Amino acid sequence: MRALTAYPTDRPLPLRGEGEPKLAASALGIEAEQVAAFDALLHELHPGAERVDGATISRLAAWLTSLPPAEARAALDERLSRIEELRAMVDDPDWDCAEADCANVRRLLRYLDQTDDLIPDTIPLLGKLDDVLLLELAWPAVSDEAEEYRDFVQYRETAHPGGDGAQRRAAWIADRMAELSMLRQQMRANDGLHLNDGRRETRFRVV
Known part of the structure; x- marks a missing residue:
């Protein structure tokens, strides 16, 4: 049920790289204090996340701007759709x-709803780069709930279970x-066939 x-x-996202990034974070008007506040929020959401510093932002900004425009937009849109x-x-009233x-999800969304955040x-x-970076690194803190919800929505759209939200969730759990x-x-049947095949080979072996 959960993937x-x-x-x-x-x-x-390519978070690591060799050498100094070509595009400095200061070129985006980002101060060190802002990066530190971003990193602090990230680790409140997910204490085990990688650390973010100016070099991380610079590296990702250089990577994103080096892509063909359509590819860069797709890289952002793929993550923005998860947001x-x-x-x-x-x-969703159907989701319990x-x-x-959901506390971490709401905290994450509060940051993402700001227009004047780390990168305006x-x-x-580049304006959405900090949003997708926060999503990327905080993902382990919300992935359980997010992946189960995605599976539930897929089930609801294909199976069309009746009843209220609780009944639809119960139907989803029962079917999964x-x-x-x-x-x-x-799997047990397949294992049994393999075992039986092994026994037949031993029994009818010609010596």
């Missing part, structure tokens, strides 16, 4: 998100558990 992922997309999924999750589980959203292309049980039975 855990370390990152919000299949293509992680919209998080927003839909906390607003406990306050403790008004800067073309049934699928898991069937998969386990198939």
